[in-house]
Amino acid sequence: MNTRTEPGQLTKGAEGDAQGMEPRIRPPRMQYCTRCVYPAAAATPLTFDENGVCSGCRTHEEQKEVDWARREKMFRELLDEHRSPDGKRYDCVIPVSGGKDSFYQIHLLKVVYGMNPLLVTYNENNETEVGKRNIQRMKEVFGCDYINFTPSIEVLKKMNRIGLRKMGDPDMHAHLGINSVPIQMAVLYQVPLIIWGEHGFMNLGGMHSYKDMVEYTARYRKEHNLRGYDWYDFVEEEGITEQEMLWGKYPDDEDIERVDVRGIFISNYFGWNQNEHAELMVETYGFEINPGQFDRTYKRDSNLNNIHDNGVHDYMKWVKFGYGRVVDHVCRDIRSGTMSRDEGIDMVRRFDHVVPGDITRWLDYVEMARTEFEETADGWRDPRVWVRNEYGQWVKDNIWDHN
Numbered sequence: 001m002n003t004r005t006e007p008g009q010l011t012k013g014a015e016g017d018a019q020g021m022e023p024r025i026r027p028p029r030m031q032y033c034t035r036c037v038y039p040a041a042a043a044t045p046l047t048f049d050e051n052g053v054c055s056g057c058r059t060h061e062e063q064k065e066v067d068w069a070r071r072e073k074m075f076r077e078l079l080d081e082h083r084s085p086d087g088k089r090y091d092c093v094i095p096v097s098g099g100k101d102s103f104y105q106i107h108l109l110k111v112v113y114g115m116n117p118l119l120v121t122y123n124e125n126n127e128t129e130v131g132k133r134n135i136q137r138m139k140e141v142f143g144c145d146y147i148n149f150t151p152s153i154e155v156l157k158k159m160n161r162i163g164l165r166k167m168g169d170p171d172m173h174a175h176l177g178i179n180s181v182p183i184q185m186a187v188l189y190q191v192p193l194i195i196w197g198e199h200g201f202m203n204l205g206g207m208h209s210y211k212d213m214v215e216y217t218a219r220y221r222k223e224h225n226l227r228g229y230d231w232y233d234f235v236e237e238e239g240i241t242e243q244e245m246l247w248g249k250y251p252d253d254e255d256i257e258r259v260d261v262r263g264i265f266i267s268n269y270f271g272w273n274q275n276e277h278a279e280l281m282v283e284t285y286g287f288e289i290n291p292g293q294f295d296r297t298y299k300r301d302s303n304l305n306n307i308h309d310n311g312v313h314d315y316m317k318w319v320k321f322g323y324g325r326v327v328d329h330v331c332r333d334i335r336s337g338t339m340s341r342d343e344g345i346d347m348v349r350r351f352d353h354v355v356p357g358d359i360t361r362w363l364d365y366v367e368m369a370r371t372e373f374e375e376t377a378d379g380w381r382d383p384r385v386w387v388r389n390e391y392g393q394w395v396k397d398n399i400w401d402h403n
């Protein structure tokens with residue numbers, strides 16, 4: 001165990017044994033869902049039933065039983081309750097990234113239900129060209145007022161570094177921004193309804209049932225979306241001041257109560273099928289998928305707004321949890337019936353370990369040495385997943401070795 005390898009080797013994990021020698025130190029055995037491919041150590045917590053099927057798959061299955069016509073009626077009534085009676089304020093706020101799900105939300109609210117929403121983006125910086133074109137198209141085709149908020153780039157660079165070191169997530173600033181700025185805008189413009197897309201912990205991991213009609217709360221924001229952190233965890237790190245973090249604050253209770261802000265998840269009213277959203281938005285509004293293949297997933301229609309989203313950000317997820325976004329994509333496709341589990345496992349095997357090509361650019365952006373990045377990343381590896389064997393390699397259990 002005292003063997004030290006060069007940092008470059010540390011990230012190659014999961015490649016198996018050295019020169020055909022069977023290592024004595026084996027990784028912990030992982031349980032995987034027997035229907036999709038989620039591991040027990042998933043980022044969105046899940047449980048398994050007696051058949052080894054995960055709670056995410058079971059919750060997905062509930063969609064067949066939901067009375068969607070009734071939900072749609074509930075949704076219409078909810079909109080009528082919150083619509084501005086005299087046109088003196090916006091009807092609702094929609095937090096948008098400019099992705100396919102944003103397009104779908106605006107399509108429903110503005111086009112289908114005739115609401116006048118205020119669109120709010122937390123801009124992470126490092127926009128992609130396709131992401132910029134989609135934002136422009138969103139502004140042109142929907143005719144909505146739009147706020148695109150970007151914090152100081154200098155602060156963002158610091159927050160990337162702090163996020164990696166302190167929280168194991170260079171993009172913690174983005175979670176903070178998405179979960180603060182739209183709510184601040186709702187308070188500022190006195191709009192009582194915020195329409196979110198899907199509930200990640202419910203739609204991926206099955207933390208809640210469709211029967212629960214879960215809504216957005218300050219607690220959900222902090223404990224789930226921000227993993228227990230908040231704006232003040234960045235203050236005094238690298239000299240960041242409270243004043244530089246104003247955009248990351250959740251409004252006071254008095255403000256939330258005065259405006260009576262309520263946040264709902266649209267997935268509770270219409271189900272959630274990202275593949276269908278993407279197709280419909282491409283056909284109807286000319287939404288653009290990524291022109292090229294990403295390093296770490298086969299999907300070209302997700303997370304298109306930030307250069308590093310499908311790169312270093314997703315790579316850190318793999319380092320921490322032992323799986324990346326390709327697993328999320330495969331699970332969605334298996335659940336929606338467009339991919340078999342065996343095909344999904346092949347995709348995971350092909351993409352999940354890939355070290356993305358954007359790391360060098362990201363290191364230049366945040367001014368960090370590669371050795372520091374790799375050593376810090378290794379410090380975040382989940383011991384339920386990873387072990388370093390006697391050859392100094394990080395290894396994990398792999399789903400294709402089961403069955």
Ligand SMILES: [Zn+2]
Pocket residue numbers: 033034035036037038053054055056057058
């Ligand atoms: Zn599952």
